[in-house]
Amino acid sequence: MLSADLGLPDIGLTTLSEVAGRGQQIARMTELPAIIDADTGFGEPMNVARTIQTLEDAGLAGTHIEDQVNPKRCGHLDGKQVVDEDTAIKRIRAAADARRDPNFLIMARTDIRAVEGLEAAKDRAKALVDAGADAIFPEAMRTLAEFAAMRAAVEVPILANMTEFGKSDLFSVDQLRDVGVNIVIWPVSLLRTAMGAAGRALDTLNEEGQLTSRLGEMQHRADLYDLLDYEAYNHFDTGVFNFQVAR
Structure with a gap:
């Protein structure tokens, strides 16, 4: 986690240049596709557009952009706030329109489950896909049934975040695969x-x-x-x- 590496809490204090620089270091050292967390896109839609092109230039294969307000909070803490649907859509639309490489993955993360519930998360995910998201990252799902519900709500791939000591139970790869999850990350485990x-x-x-x-x-x-x-x-x-x- 870059914020911890910099001695900072995970509340959106990292900058685009810091994230892109670290991403470039990682992408240079692996032949695997590398995706990176771009928080809320580092600003308004025009900033989101610049973020996408900067990450493309760094050699990354994709990124995820979330719908929290800025400054954000860790996705597994209480007291999160999300932006309205129009703002969330504009972030993803700007990201999709700005990319030059059609293979660069635009993943939309939504934190609305913890704020407004599962039905709101399904609705938000559908709207983000319509805005151009290639994949959905539904943050802080609590059960396998909730992951299955998100899987049924959209046709694009979905991601599960298996971060320890958070809101989600720690499911295995097989359990998540069985409910249709396509990608699993362990973002802080090695740290x-x-x-x-x-x-x-x-x-x-x-x-x-x-x-x-x-x-x-x-x-x-x-x-x-x-x-x-x-x-x-x-x-x-x-x-x-x-x-x-x-x-």
């Missing part, structure tokens, strides 16, 4: 795992004065070098260093 390990390591350092007992939990230096393809960089650098123009 929570890593931060939990970091906290335990700091406790060990305080208690034992060293981290030898934690070596088995660490990524080995050789594994990191392999992941980053260190040898390829070294080979390239050596080739440049030894290069001479033939005379």
Whole structure:
């Protein structure tokens, strides 16, 4: 989660340049399609349009834009507010009209379930699809039945957000597949795992004065070098260093 990485709460304080920059780093390192959270689009419809083109330029495959008011709140906290349907539609219409790559995924996230209920979420999802959304992200569904109801409401793919300690139960891939969910994300799970390990390591350092007992939990230096393809960089650098123009 970029906001946590920056030491900020998830309330819409990140900027387009920060999000696009991190997205570009991720897209550069994988051959898989990468989608990114664009919050409320970083402004009014014209800003949303610029957001889409900036994310396209960063090499991303898609994004999701939500219908909360700005500044937003984490989708699994109480006290959320959503914009009216006209504003939500304009955000998605601007996104769909601004994209230059027809394969760039425009996903519309709606948080209205927690504010006005499931029927309102179904109605909002249908309106967002009509506005040009390629997929729907219904946030904070509480049960598999609610996911199934969202699946039945629209013909485009839907996404499930399996974030720990939130409003939704933690369903398995098989459970979600069985009710028609097409995409599942675990957006904060690796951060929570890593931060939990970091906290335990700091406790060990305080208690034992060293981290030898934690070596088995660490990524080995050789594994990191392999992941980053260190040898390829070294080979390239050596080739440049030894290069001479033939005379």
